[in-house]
Amino acid sequence: MAAENIFKYLILGGGVSAGYAAREFSKQGLKPGQLAIISKEAVAPYERPALSKAYLFPEAVGTARLPGFHTCVGSGGERLLPEWYKEKGIELILSTEVVKADLASKTLVSAAGDTFKYGNLIIATGSTVIRLTDFNVQGADAKNIFYLREIDDADSLVAAIKAHPKGKAVVVGGGYIGLELSAALRINELDVTMVYPEPWCMPRLFTAEIAAFYEGYYANKGVKIIKGTVAVGFDSDGSGAVKNVKLKDGRVLDADIVVVGVGGRPLTTLFKGQVEEEKGGIKTDAFFKTSVPEVYAVGDVSTFPMKIYNDVRRVEHVDHARKSAEHAVKAIKASEEGNTIEEYDYLPYFYSRSFDLSWQFYGDNVGDTVLFGDNNPSTPKAKFGTYWIKEGKIVGAFLESGTPEENKAIAKVARVQPPVENVEQLKVEGLSFASKI
Ligand code: FDA
Ligand code: NAD
Numbered sequence: 001m002a003a004e005n006i007f008k009y010l011i012l013g014g015g016v017s018a019g020y021a022a023r024e025f026s027k028q029g030l031k032p033g034q035l036a037i038i039s040k041e042a043v044a045p046y047e048r049p050a051l052s053k054a055y056l057f058p059e060a061v062g063t064a065r066l067p068g069f070h071t072c073v074g075s076g077g078e079r080l081l082p083e084w085y086k087e088k089g090i091e092l093i094l095s096t097e098v099v100k101a102d103l104a105s106k107t108l109v110s111a112a113g114d115t116f117k118y119g120n121l122i123i124a125t126g127s128t129v130i131r132l133t134d135f136n137v138q139g140a141d142a143k144n145i146f147y148l149r150e151i152d153d154a155d156s157l158v159a160a161i162k163a164h165p166k167g168k169a170v171v172v173g174g175g176y177i178g179l180e181l182s183a184a185l186r187i188n189e190l191d192v193t194m195v196y197p198e199p200w201c202m203p204r205l206f207t208a209e210i211a212a213f214y215e216g217y218y219a220n221k222g223v224k225i226i227k228g229t230v231a232v233g234f235d236s237d238g239s240g241a242v243k244n245v246k247l248k249d250g251r252v253l254d255a256d257i258v259v260v261g262v263g264g265r266p267l268t269t270l271f272k273g274q275v276e277e278e279k280g281g282i283k284t285d286a287f288f289k290t291s292v293p294e295v296y297a298v299g300d301v302s303t304f305p306m307k308i309y310n311d312v313r314r315v316e317h318v319d320h321a322r323k324s325a326e327h328a329v330k331a332i333k334a335s336e337e338g339n340t341i342e343e344y345d346y347l348p349y350f351y352s353r354s355f356d357l358s359w360q361f362y363g364d365n366v367g368d369t370v371l372f373g374d375n376n377p378s379t380p381k382a383k384f385g386t387y388w389i390k391e392g393k394i395v396g397a398f399l400e401s402g403t404p405e406e407n408k409a410i411a412k413v414a415r416v417q418p419p420v421e422n423v424e425q426l427k428v429e430g431l432s433f434a435s436k437i
Contacts, residue, residue: 002113007036007091009332010116012098012108013124013267014039016048016318017299017325019071019080021122022090024329032089038108038116040097041150044082047074049318051154052177053353056161056184066151075322101270103292120332123271123282123290123297124325127264127316132172132231139234142242145258148177160257161188167256169193170245172231174201176352177261179214182223183354185259193224193253195231195245205350205361209371210386210398214357216377221355226251234258264316266301278303281314286343287331288324296332298324307345308415309364319349347415360407363396363414364388370423372430375400385410385431393417397434409434 009025011018018037022045025035037045047069054064073079085092098116100109108116129147132140146157169185171178174196185192194201200211215225226247233246234255245253266281276283276291281303288296288304299321306313327344334341351360367390375384381401388396395417397410413434420426426433 002115004115004117005036005091005093006117008034008119009036009122010108010118010120011035011037011122011124012101013037013126013299014041014043014045014092014094015124015126015299016045016071016074016321017122017124017126019045019325020322021124021298021325021329022085022088023072023077023080024326025333026088026090028329028333030088030090033091034089036091036093036116037085038093038096038098038110040095041152042095043151044080044085044092044094045071046151047071047318049074051151052148052180052184055151055154056158056181056188058188061187072322074318098270101274103271103274103295106294119294121295122288122325122328123295123301124299124321125267125270125301126321127266127300129260130263130265132260132262137231137233138246139236139242142234142236143240144242144256145234145260147260148181149264157257157259161185161190164190164256166190168254169257169259170195170231170253170255171259171261172196172245173261173263174198174227175204175261175263176202177259179218180352180354181259181261182218183221185257186218186221186223187355190257192222193226194218195226195229195247195253197228197230199227201225205365205398207369207371207386209369209375213375213377213382213384213400217355217357220377226253231258264300266314266316268301278312279314283312286345287341288328288344289331296328298328304344304346306348307343308347315346315348317348317350320346347411349411357400358402359398359400360402360410361396361398362411363394364390365396365398366390367395368423370427372427373400383431387413387420387426387433389420389423393419399431402431406431406435409437413437 050064050069097111098108099111169190169192171182171194229247229249232248235244237243282297284302284304286305300316303314370387373384374382383401385399387394
């Protein structure tokens with residue numbers, strides 16, 4: 001029989017934000033039975049970034065597996081195992097997809113027909129992948145064409161990697177997934193070809209000069225790169241498994257495995273027409289409150305005031321997922337006590353790791369750019385970076401292979417936004433400019 005459940009606080013989504021929100025609730029004071037997390041996934045909240053990195057590595061290199069990367073280890077915090085939730089009286093309602101939300105009656109309904117009522121709701125549904133089948137790409141429903149968002153996707157991909165030792169992999173997309181997955185597949189000794197439509201990889205952040213380093217480095221590692229074209233079709237063998245990828249420019253690439261990373265889409269559909277939206281996400285204030293009382297939205301789905309740029313934005317990265325979740329919980333608890341907290345004042349922070357590389361970016365990638373350091377991909381342990389300058393001030397900073405102190409320095413530069421008097425001198429000073437701030 002379908003059950004009815006009532007919680008003072010309910011988090012919809014069991015990803016990164018949910019884990020950090022649960023920890024914050026517990027810090028702020030929580031009674032057993034007050035909080036529940038509903039998740040479509042079968043496991044307790046974990047640090048999603050691991051899925052495109054060590055989760056895919058061969059055992060000889062060192063593979064990450066749960067329970068190793070449950071939240072909140074990704075930011076150096078306590079690892080919240082399923083037992084932790086039990087101990088705190090936090091209900092983890094796993095393998096449960098919510099298919100209907102009625103914000104007016106404060107009710108969620110699961111696919112099995114169970115209902116969940118709440119006092120406060122935190123929407124933390126994250127993103128889903130954009131699929132090539134969404135654009136009716138011919139043959140895109142073939143077996144062995146993979147996407148990566150959740151742990152089940154990663155498990156399917158690991159099985160395929162094991163089933164095709166030294167096989168041929170085609171990676172469609174030149175963004176985060178494209179770059180991290182091409183590296184992971186290459187580390188597994190697959191023959192990897194990346195395909196993307198733009199003139200260089202990661203165009204939403206990288207300049208041509210930054211991208212040239214990564215493209216050169218990947219080429220040195222044996223990854224083949226085909227730019228300026230897209231996959232327009234796939235042929236399958238008799239078992240329905242993909243056997244080749246047809247490109248718009250006429251080329252045909254043999255493939256045992258295809259990985260597609262052509263972007264994400266925030267999961268807001270359950271709430272369409274019930275809550276204000278902006279820039280593709282659920283609009284919130286600086287405390288992650290939505291247009292509906294007692295309903296909050298955090299992580300990938302929230303479009304929030306980015307105070308530093310006097311703008312509203314949506315951010316699809318883990319640092320914001322963690323911080324927005326903590327901020328929303330603090331705001332909920334403060335409002336119960338008639339208090340207020342500071343507005344969220346976020347400095348964008350993105351990062352990636354692949355092969356032996358590791359970059360960090362802070363701030364805004366707008367305006368003119370100044371490259372510093374050595375971006376020759378053949379230099380061992382090359383270190384280089386870029387500043388973005390808008391209206392005479394540094395607004396963004398990127399650094400490859402920075403030490404923790406150097407990364408802190410570029411974060412500070414992006415936050416402080418120092419004026420730049422002499423661009424030529426900035427280029428010469430490079431990282432030491434940031435270290436002085
Ligand atoms: P998140 O996606 O973590 O969680 C959403 C949860 O909601 C999921 O468990 C989902 O199943 C559940 N859900 C959704 N709809 C539901 C429903 N109707 N019913 C029940 N449950 C539902 N960022 C970064 O800064 N550095 C990095 O290295 C990486 N690496 C990375 C790798 C991979 C493979 C991905 C997919 C993403 C990253 N990211 C990243 C991005 C980062 O992981 C992402 O921004 C955060 O996970 C967002 O956290 P959320 O809690 O918003 O969503
Ligand atoms: P993305 O937006 O980073 O990159 C998508 C890429 O696919 C772009 O280069 C785009 O032009 C290209 N593309 C679009 N259509 C294409 C087509 N038809 N054929 C070939 N290429 C096409 O998105 P993603 O890499 O798929 O990542 C998905 C989500 O996961 C994002 O939210 C991202 O932030 C997150 N993620 C983040 C990290 C990180 O921060 N290190 C790592 C992995 C994933």
